[in-house]
Amino acid sequence: MSILVWTWILTGLSFAVYIYIAYWARAKTTGDFYVAEKSVPPLLNGMATGADWMSAASFISMAGLISFLGRDGSYYLMGWTGGYVLLALLFAPYLRKYGKFTIPQFIGDRYYSQTARLIALLCAIFVSFTYVAGQMRGVGVVFSRFMDVGINTGVIIGMALVFFYATLGGMKGITYTQVAQYVVLITAYLIPAIFISMHFTGNPVPQIGYGSQITAEGAALLNDPSTQGKYLLDVLDGLSKDLGFAAYTSGQRPMIDVFFITFSLMIGTAGLPHILIRFFTVPKIRDARSSAGWALIFIALLYTTAPAVSVFARTNFIKTVNNVEYVNAPSWFKNWEKTGLVGWKDKNGDGIMQIRPGKWDDPKSANEVKIDQDIMVLANPEIAKLPNWVVGLVGAGGLAAALSTAAGLLLVISAAISHDLMKNILKPGMSEKEELWWARGGAGVAVVIAGLFGIYPPGFVAQVVAFAFGLAAASFFPAILMGIFNKKMNKEGAIAGMVVGIVFTAAYIWWFKYGDPASNNPAGWWLGISPEGIGTVGAALNFLTSYVVSKFTKEPPAEIQELVGSLRYPGKEVPAASSH
């Protein structure tokens, strides 16, 4: 059977499973809708968190991105996993003890302030929309590349599916579909990686394989018998240097910037509402701790495989394309050329493809080959000559990754509208039934807006992923941390801190993306810190401002200090806050 048929079969089967689960897990109460009745077992919550977390970008783009960055790419690997240690140790058990539904609600209650609630609400909506736009686009892209349908049709199919299970099932439906989506996406990611690792090094564990020696079979695949018995990384380092790149295993970016980006991604991860609310869904406080542990196991499984995929794919790509006559190009190269992900421009007219540093369409560069980062994961199974069903599986996996993240984000938006805005600010007297309708309606409207973003991607989306993390890092992370660990932190301090953190971070990113893009380079940055890493500074300013302001203003009321005290111990549920 052809790749196309396999992709349709596997995607169709996975979609049928998602729909069945959504019907089975439909929500009857607001508790169901927001937190799945706090009844999700920790292991399953870990899987759902993994699927929630790993987006279209993690699945399709990350390995390729790292293959261009070498060791510097580790800031993604460490940054997007290290945040879970912070989540587990600093947030998860205490937020679970608090036991309510949303992050704006926690911030509003803890800081006894509707203003704080409103800031948190706007921030949650902004961060989630920024993020979800990319996911819906991702759904469309996977459909168009694997299944011969237009991007827009793909987005609409994805929208219809998410609409169905997010409005029907709320958190409960989303959680159990995410469990299924995790299984699909991790299988789709690991199988090609295991096969490739076996082919090149004889070791079925890719995490070890890419630090091993190349076997005879691997050397044959690379068309270079001399590589047999050499360490794969040494071969790639040598190859990179020969072509004029830096050694793959060396770092190129200024150390301070790598440090700040990693930190910003870590605390941004710990501050993302769609991840934080997952810890509200487990039965007990110890479950919140262990589900963070499960989540990181499931996430690390993909995140430790990704750098292996980068190394295998990059070595293989260079060896099978560079210095090869175009007429003899491998068949996958010509297949993927149609999608525009790879390309060749014969600048020196010798009919041979040359890979060099620089852009392929820049006449001054000797590079002739276009390599889109996504190709490293998408074409990997074909490059390694794996069976068609494995290729089909990659399509289903990419869709699972994009849909699961989109659903988690949409729930944050829906809860922010129905629970925080309607129930807690505008219409406190409404019945549970009415609130549930607002929640479903909010999810529905959010899906449609997200889909429109997917069909008409606003120019800013691609550039503002850094924005989502920076904003979460500079607003939520400090506000929640101080809310739990500093009883004396008051509303004046928290509000001032959030405002300063958000304004500073947003202004810095805006300046380098729009104000003066020409100076967006290490020499132009303040202290050499890129816009991607500035969330760290924003968070530090937030802490500092909060601390100073809280010293000069009234300390929080006694019942709030008591509430904070009660968060720190497992046992009884927190009494209802009486802040409004």
Place this chain on the structure above:
Amino acid sequence: MSIHATKELKAYWKENLVIISVLLTIWFVVSYVCGILLANQLDAYRIGGFPLGFWFANQGSLVTFVVLIWVYVGLMDRLDIKYGVQQD
């Protein structure tokens, strides 16, 4: 239920803070020190085909993160029981 024994609970919280501090120190050392600040120096050593600093940045810190969370889970389970604040 010892939830009202303030002195006991203060001790529980203090022990919790010590656990968090120790684990976060290790968290910082494997990622920021070994994977970034000292990565170039550590690259002089190798495990298999991996330069050591590169390995910490690519694999070692991630594996340590997983271990850290599970150690925390275990320690906190014991601490909850020691102070009788576990839920059942």
